[in-house]
Each structure stands twice: as structure tokens, then as C-alpha cells.
Amino acid sequence: MVMLTITRIEARHLADLMGQFVDLLQATEDAADDDAVARLVPDAYPDDPHAGREFRHATEHELLDRRRDDANRVLSDLEASGASAAEGADDAVVDVALSPDDARAWMRSLAALRLVIASRLGVADEDDHDPDDPRFGVYDWLGYRLDGLVHAVSAD
Amino acid sequence: MMARVAHPDTREDVRREDAPAGIPTWQTVVWNDPVNLMSYVVHVFREYFGFSREQATRLMLAVHHEGHAVAAGGPREQMERRAQAMHDYGLWATVRKAPR
Numbered sequence: 001m002v003m004l005t006i007t008r009i010e011a012r013h014l015a016d017l018m019g020q021f022v023d024l025l026q027a028t029e030d031a032a033d034d035d036a037v038a039r040l041v042p043d044a045y046p047d048d049p050h051a052g053r054e055f056r057h058a059t060e061h062e063l064l065d066r067r068r069d070d071a072n073r074v075l076s077d078l079e080a081s082g083a084s085a086a087e088g089a090d091d092a093v094v095d096v097a098l099s100p101d102d103a104r105a106w107m108r109s110l111a112a113l114r115l116v117i118a119s120r121l122g123v124a125d126e127d128d129h130d131p132d133d134p135r136f137g138v139y140d141w142l143g144y145r146l147d148g149l150v151h152a153v154s155a156d
Numbered sequence: 157m158m159a160r161v162a163h164p165d166t167r168e169d170v171r172r173e174d175a176p177a178g179i180p181t182w183q184t185v186v187w188n189d190p191v192n193l194m195s196y197v198v199h200v201f202r203e204y205f206g207f208s209r210e211q212a213t214r215l216m217l218a219v220h221h222e223g224h225a226v227a228a229g230g231p232r233e234q235m236e237r238r239a240q241a242m243h244d245y246g247l248w249a250t251v252r253k254a255p256r
Contacts, residue, residue: 040243040246042243042250044236044239044240044243044249044250044251045250045251045252047252051251055239055251058236059240059243062240063243066244104203107196107199108244108245108246111192111245112246114191114192114246115191115192115246118190118191123190123191124190125190128190143193146196147195147196150193150195150198151195153199154199154202154209
């Protein structure tokens with residue numbers, strides 16, 4: 001069991017982002033139509049378009065369904081803990097208890113959300129970072145939370 | 157009339173068939189990307205491939221410094237499953253024929 005300690009404002013923000021992520025997945029009929037969604041189902045055969053199409057055909061739906069299910073799991077964990085509830089002071093701290101499976105879904109979701117935001121921000125290499133753009137603040141915060149979970153689950 | 161010149165394509169086919177069984181013929185390659193955290197990539201390699209922390213760190217650093225690294229070798233279907241698993245974690249992986 002992993003205990004995640006999070007402030008209410010963080011929890012609400014995270015719930016909002018996960019909700020937007022689910023909406024984006026729902027609104028995208030073909031991953032190829034949206035660069036950010038396309039990044040979640042990368043081309044496995046860059047040198048073989050035919051094999052690439054077959055691989056995509058066989059895996060895309062399952063992968064995107066998993067992203068939606070993972071994000072919904074984060075949303076329900078936040079809701080169940082009361083962390084993302086509308087009441088309560090922004091800086092109040094809430095503990096969210098995560099089972100090992102929950103923690104895995106959270107890590108995959110945080111990683112996926114970072115990929116989506118990075119795609120929107122046009123991050124092409126590790127030095128692409130604008131400290132004055134608040135969206136990078138969100139991106140870094142998600143990375144901080146992901147890194148914390150990774151260390152919590154692999155403490156040995 | 158009986159003498160026949162071997163067609164180059166035929167020779168190529170024979171050479172392929174002569175490849176010893178059991179040698180991995182396909183690979184799953186993981187590529188560097190500017191988004192995934194090093195700690196998360198190590199976690200993925202440990203969790204999915206069952207690598208030790210040291211093995212997983214070595215592979216992560218190879219991806220990071222070389223731009224890509226071979227994470228697995230074997231039959232094509234298996235390598236495709238590995239690639240899909242990497243995609244499920246958000247890593248960027250491709251499948252290729254092992255270079256001879």
C-alpha cells in the first residue's frame with residue numbers, strides 16, 4: 001500500500017486534468033488526428049508502413065482503452081479519498097491510499113498526461129523548458145508526483 | 157543444357173534457412189524521449205522485464221546516451237508484445253529484424 005499525501009488544490013487540479021484527458025480520448029476517433037493522442041500509440045515499425053498499420057490496428061484500441069481506464073481509476077481514487085471534493089481549504093492535506101494496482105495505474109496515467117502536455121507544448125528535447133510558461137509548472141509538478149510514486153513503490 | 161546457374165535470390169533463401177535455430181531474429185528497441193523520467197524508465201524495465209536495479213539502470217542509460225537500445229530479442233510476435241507493453245507504459249518502442 002502506498003500512501004500519497006496531497007493538498008486539496010493539487011487533488012482538484014489533478015482530477016480536472018484527468019477529466020480533460022478522458023474527454024480528449026473520447027473525442028479523438030482516430031489517434032492519427034491528434035499528435036498528443038498519437039504519441040500514446042507510437043509507430044512500432046517506422047521503416048515498414050504495412051507492418052506499422054497492422055500493429056496499430058491490433059493494439060491502438062486496447063492501449064487507448066487502458067489510458068481511459070487508468071485515468072478513471074485515478075479519478076475514483078481521488079474521489080473516494082475525498083481529496084478532490086469541492087469543500088475544504090486549498091492547502092489542507094489529504095492522504096490517498098493506493099493499492100499496488102492503483103499505484104501502477106497512477107504512474108501510467110501521470111506518464112501519459114506528461115506526454116500529452118509535452119506534445120501540446122512542443123517539447124522536442126530535454127532543454128525545451130520555459131520557466132515563465134505556467135503549463136511547464138503543471139508538467140513539472142506531474143513529474144514530481146510521478147517520481148515520488150516511483151520511489152514509493154520501488155523502495156528497496 | 158543440364159548445367160544451371162544458381163539464381164542470386166535462391167542463394168539468399170538458402171542462407172536465411174541455414175541460420176541456426178534459437179538465435180533471436182527480432183528485437184524490441186526502446187528509444188530515448190525528452191519526457192519520460194529516468195526513474196520511471198528504470199521502474200518500467202524492472203517491473204516488466206524483471207531486471208535488477210543495476211540492469212535496468214544500465215539499459216536506461218544506454219537508451220538515454222545512445223538514443224536507443226535493444227531491450228529484448230526473440231520471435232517477432234513476442235517482440236510485438238514487448239513493444240505494446242512499453243507503449244502501455246508510455247515508452248517509445250519499435251520492432252525490427254535483428255541486424256546480422
